[in-house]
Structures are given as structure tokens and as C-alpha cells.
Amino acid sequence: MIVTVASGKGGTGKTTVAVSLALSLADDVHAPLFLDCDVEEPNAALFFQPAFQERRDVGQMVPQVDFDLCTYCGRCAEVCQFNAIAVVGKKVMVFPELCHACGSCTLNCPVSAISEVPDIIGTMERGRSGAVDFAHGTLNVGEPMAVPIIRELKRWVIPADPGDRPVILDASPGAACPVVETMRGADAVLMVTEPTPFGLHDLRVAVTVARDELRLPVGVVVNRDGVGDSGVDDYCAAEGIPILMKIPLDRRIATAYSDGVPLVAALPDYRDAFRDLYAALQRLVRDGGPSQ
Numbered sequence: 001m002i003v004t005v006a007s008g009k010g011g012t013g014k015t016t017v018a019v020s021l022a023l024s025l026a027d028d029v030h031a032p033l034f035l036d037c038d039v040e041e042p043n044a045a046l047f048f049q050p051a052f053q054e055r056r057d058v059g060q061m062v063p064q065v066d067f068d069l070c071t072y073c074g075r076c077a078e079v080c081q082f083n084a085i086a087v088v089g090k091k092v093m094v095f096p097e098l099c100h101a102c103g104s105c106t107l108n109c110p111v112s113a114i115s116e117v118p119d120i121i122g123t124m125e126r127g128r129s130g131a132v133d134f135a136h137g138t139l140n141v142g143e144p145m146a147v148p149i150i151r152e153l154k155r156w157v158i159p160a161d162p163g164d165r166p167v168i169l170d171a172s173p174g175a176a177c178p179v180v181e182t183m184r185g186a187d188a189v190l191m192v193t194e195p196t197p198f199g200l201h202d203l204r205v206a207v208t209v210a211r212d213e214l215r216l217p218v219g220v221v222v223n224r225d226g227v228g229d230s231g232v233d234d235y236c237a238a239e240g241i242p243i244l245m246k247i248p249l250d251r252r253i254a255t256a257y258s259d260g261v262p263l264v265a266a267l268p269d270y271r272d273a274f275r276d277l278y279a280a281l282q283r284l285v286r287d288g289g290p291s292q
């Protein structure tokens with residue numbers, strides 16, 4: 001089962017939950033696979049301390065103009081929907097940070113003056129941490145596009161048929177394109193939120209993406225239960241979204257997090273609760289999401 005752990009906002013404890021879920025399943029027959037897809041700020045490796053075995057660059061093909069052939073006709077700029085190539089007088093300028101590698105300019109150049117060259121935007125690494133297979137991607141500083149790295153990371157690491165193996169994807173916070181890409185292809189989405197009006201607001205947005213647009217089953221974990229109000233409970237009850245786990249506000253959890261210690265390593269009694277959480281997700285998937 002592939003589970004994406006997401007949250008509408010940062011600071012909800014999403015990575016704490018994702019890491020603890022993977023570690024709690026690590027004793028079982030099938031070694032969990034953990035992907036840190038928060039490629040702009042990957043931090044799950046701090047908890048896993050994995051030994052990396054493989055590293056790959058991630059790039060995309062961007063246009064390169066042969067000025068001996070170019071007639072400065074402007075056709076490439078006309079067909080580019082992303083303003084990633086401009087023709088000004090006797091100059092053709094390419095802006096790789098805007099390019100979506102669609103290949104349209106290359107196809108449409110009447111004199112075949114455009115070739116495609118790789119532009120490295122980040123890296124991926126995979127390795128092992130105890131019984132967990134770990135992988136993450138890292139977007140190079142200044143690069144704007146996280147989605148190609150997430151897509152490549154999933155393609156590189158997730159087997160075509162994971163079978164019974166738990167695959168846990170830790171998404172970036174929010175509900176933008178990188179989160180959508182991290183959710184795409186998952187069997188279920190686990191939303192981590194906090195019981196405050198801010199948590200509720202961002203939960204609603206993230207649920208819209210996961211459940212209403214991607215048609216995925218959604219379960220909720222309420223972290224720091226006991227602070228705030230009953231808004232998240234009321235919303236989930238009204239929407240028929242199951243709250244699968246509540247983690248109370250506990251100073252020991254916050255201290256462990258700030259020390260880089262996973263929740264279930266600091267408080268091993270939580271392992272059973274996370275195994276129960278995974279079983280509840282399996283039932284949620286089996287019973288069907290909103291598309292069934």
C-alpha cells in the first residue's frame with residue numbers, strides 16, 4: 001500500500017507521523033520504503049540517519065540554440081507557452097528556470113537550430129536505515145521546480161508492484177503542485193493536522209485536493225490534541241472523514257523532535273498505535289474512497 005502523509009500547513013508534525021509510521025512497520029515481514037518528497041527542505045534523513053548507497057542527478061532537457069543555423073524568425077518564442085524562450089532582434093534567450101521541457105520549440109524550429117541539453121536541477125539518494133529502505137530528493141538552491149524531482153524519485157524507487165510492502169511518502173506542506181505529485185498514484189492520503197482554526201483551514205484545502213480532485217481515500221491524524229477547539233472534529237464528522245489517530249500535546253514528543261529522535265524511538269509504546277493506524281488505512285482503502 002502506498003500512503004502519502006500530507007498536511008495543509010507546516011509545523012503540524014507530518015514528518016514525525018510519517019517517520020514513526022514507517023519505523024513501527026519495520027519489524028514486519030515487508031521492509032517499509034520511505035520517500036522524503038519534501039525536496040525543497042528534506043529533513044527525514046535526520047531521523048533515519050540512513051547509509052546512502054546510490055546517488056543520481058535529476059535534470060530536464062532544455063533547448064540550446066545553434067546560432068549558425070538560427071534565422072531569428074521568432075517561431076520558438078511564439079510556441080512556448082511558458083515564456084521560457086525569447087527572440088529579441090538577433091538574440092535568442094533561453095530561461096531554463098521557466099522551461100517545462102515540453103519540446104515544442106525544438107519541434108517547431110523551421111531550420112532545426114534547437115537541440116536539447118540536460119539542465120541539472122537536483123539530486124536523489126537512496127539507502128538503508130535499519131529495516132527501512134530510505135530515499136529522498138533535493139532541489140538545488142535557486143531552482144523553482146520541485147515536481148520533476150518528485151516524479152523521478154517515485155519512478156526510481158517505487159517498484160511497479162509494491163505488493164504488501166508499505167510505501168510511505170512524506171509530502172511537503174501545503175496543497176501546491178509538489179504535494180499533488182506526491183499524492184498522485186497513492187492508495188491513501190493521511191492528513192496530519194492540529195486542532196486549531198489554522199489547522200482546520202489548511203486541512204480543508206488539502207482535503208479538496210486529495211479527496212475531491214484526486215479521488216483518494218483520506219484519513220486524519222490530529223496532532224497536539226488538547227490544544228485549540230473542536231473545529232477539526234466537527235468538520236471531519238460532517239464530511240465523513242475518519243480521524244484515525246490522536247496524538248496528545250506532550251512535551252516529551254517535542255523534545256524528542258528537537259533532538260532528532262523519532263517519536264516511536266523516544267516513546268516505544270506508540271508503536272502499536274502506529275501499527276493500528278496503518279491497519280485502519282488498509283481498511284479505508286479496502287472499503288473504498290470517494291471514487292468507489
Ligand code: SF4
Binds near residue numbers: 073075109
Ligand atoms: S525557431 Fe529556430 S530559427 Fe527561429 S528564432 Fe527560434 S531557434 Fe532561431
Ligand code: SF4
Binds near residue numbers: 080085
Ligand atoms: S521546451 Fe517547451 S517550455 Fe521549454 S523553452 Fe521550449 S517550448 Fe518553452
